[in-house]
Amino acid sequence: MRSKRKEKRQEALKRVLLEDPFLTDAELAARFGVSVQTIRLDRMTLGIPEVRERLKDVAVRHFDRLRALEEQDLIGEVEALKRDEYARSVLRIQPEHVFTRSRIARGHVLFAQANSLAIAVTDADWALTASALLQFVTPVELGQTVVMEATVRLKAGTRREIVIKGTVAARTVLEGVWTVVLMAHEDALRKKHATGARYKA
Amino acid sequence: MRSKRKEKRQEALKRVLLEDPFLTDAELAARFGVSVQTIRLDRMTLGIPEVRERLKDVAVRHFDRLRALEEQDLIGEVEALKRDEYARSVLRIQPEHVFTRSRIARGHVLFAQANSLAIAVTDADWALTASALLQFVTPVELGQTVVMEATVRLKAGTRREIVIKGTVAARTVLEGVWTVVLMAHEDALRKKHATGARYKA
DNA sequence: AAAACTTTTAGCACCAGGTACTAAGTATAG
DNA sequence: CTATACTTAGTACCTGGTGCTAAAAGTTTT
Structure with a gap:
């Protein structure tokens, strides 16, 4: 009935x-x-x-669920930081980080962890990413914990070349090289008001 | 008093x-x-x-504010899509996308727009980013609208090479080349259960 | 059509977490 | 000591409910 x-x-x-x-x-x-x-x-x-x-x-x-990836300055939890040399962060892959169907982490989530770590390792007042070359080696699945490591390889004036390596339980999942540009706060303001601000001269 | x-x-x-x-x-x-x-x-x-x-x-x-960058499969609004050839999306930079101090868009926000567009242009059941090479040419500020364009340059089996270009009012802000791997749903499941799943043979 | 059952609606007392307001008590500075 | 600022108390009322009882309306089944 x-x-x-x-x-x-x-x-x-x-x-x-x-x-x-x-x-x-x-x-x-x-x-x-x-x-x-x-x-x-x-x-x-x-x-x-x-x-x-x-x-x-x-x-x-x-x-409180990480306060959203986009609103954080740093994605993942920083475990170690040696100013302008080395930094390490970990990020546990949550449901909102993965493709609904495949349960594999979206590329930009790992990028975000790597990118924000690259910025953080410089420990500058502020820094911007100029370029990045990266390879997603192995897919990362829901629930796995990604350990991201950033090592400063080259320091040239305001430029830093940073090697990034992401692993899940000793297996490499991401490798890349970032170029980050540091700026003093005043520079930033000047740059902002110049019309042609570019990272490369 | x-x-x-x-x-x-x-x-x-x-x-x-x-x-x-x-x-x-x-x-x-x-x-x-x-x-x-x-x-x-x-x-x-x-x-x-x-x-x-x-x-x-x-x-x-x-x-409703975009339901958070991380929870979306696609960041930005798609304006045009020609399956496996070309796609274009736009994203207006909101307060949550920028560094608090400098009001300049975080790198991973632009990456997210570019990356999700690269995935979307393939129009495959699902696809994963294998690698990316990108350059942030000009900083993007709060309130600006980024137009991202993805063009498939090379199709080789399940691999796609996609050229990405991001502009703000005709000025290039991001350039890059993505490599994306397509997978059928069944392949995905098989791959997931194989222990050594890798993007490169 | 009448009985039996399901579904829908109504009404009541009560609750959290307020708003808006009046009134009185307590500091504290001059 | 008194004027003023600050704090507390208490009242009526609001929204968007819960939990309950009871009755009306709608469907089946007999």
Whole structure:
């Protein structure tokens, strides 16, 4: 005697809330043309928490879960740093770092770890990446921990050549050479206002 | 007759909430050893909204604001795509993409746009980056819009060589060459379970 | 059609975490 | 000692719920 309407509505409810988890029961009720109570019962049977809980879930997931790759100055946890010489960081591959289907880490996640480490190892007021040459040697899977090592190979004025090596349990997953340009804060400001700022003369 | 205690507390309040915006007035009151009302007054004078609003702010900022760089399969908006030949995407540089101090886009943000476009242009079931050689020609600043173009230069079996060029208002900001490896879904699964999966034979 | 069951709706008391406001108590400086 | 700033207390009200009971409406089954 199971109702088809009910089933359909609950499926739709799941879909709608996945897309927009911020809708209140009243808004959902209006959208589905049923009463608020019906929506509540649906949520109960589906095990979906109330708006404020859903809001909180989204908020905390993004807030402390590494505070999002893009908002961090440094991706991964720094384990060792010898100014202008060597640095090492580790990053555990989380679900949000991988391709949904293959569960293999996206290239730019590893790049981000490497790139931010290259910047960090210079320990300069600030530095910018000028160029990078890198090879993804082995795919990295969900749950693996990547150890990234940066070694300064060449120092020439404001330029640094940094060798990067990423490993997962002793197997190399990424190799590369970065060129980073250091700048004093004042230089930065001047450069910013010059129209033709370039990394290479 | 301004109170020093009050001023200090309000400063601390701002700091604490920046670090953890999910604390209720009661929790804050306990932490500062004052009454809930005092915290409320402090929030009022500082223009800080209530917990639920703060929660919502954090949630929506991260939810629709591109859903975070790391969780997207594609960074930027695709404007054009000709399967296995050419693709173009645009990305407006947001505050979370730049270094706090210099307001210049972090290298890995541009890399992410370029890398995901290189993957997308192949239009394969799925593909992985094998290597990349890139140069950041000009710094990109907050608010600028980066147009990224990917052109497939070489097709050899499952390998693709893709030329990437990023521009801001006709000025080149990034140049690079990517090598991407395509894989059928079944191959992927096989590869994943083989212990020595490598991109290069 | 009546009985039996499912589904939907309504109403109630209650809760957290507030807003907005009034009023009173406590410091503290002049 | 008093004027002013600051702090605390208490009230009514709000949103978006939970948890509960009860009844109405809709479907089947007999």
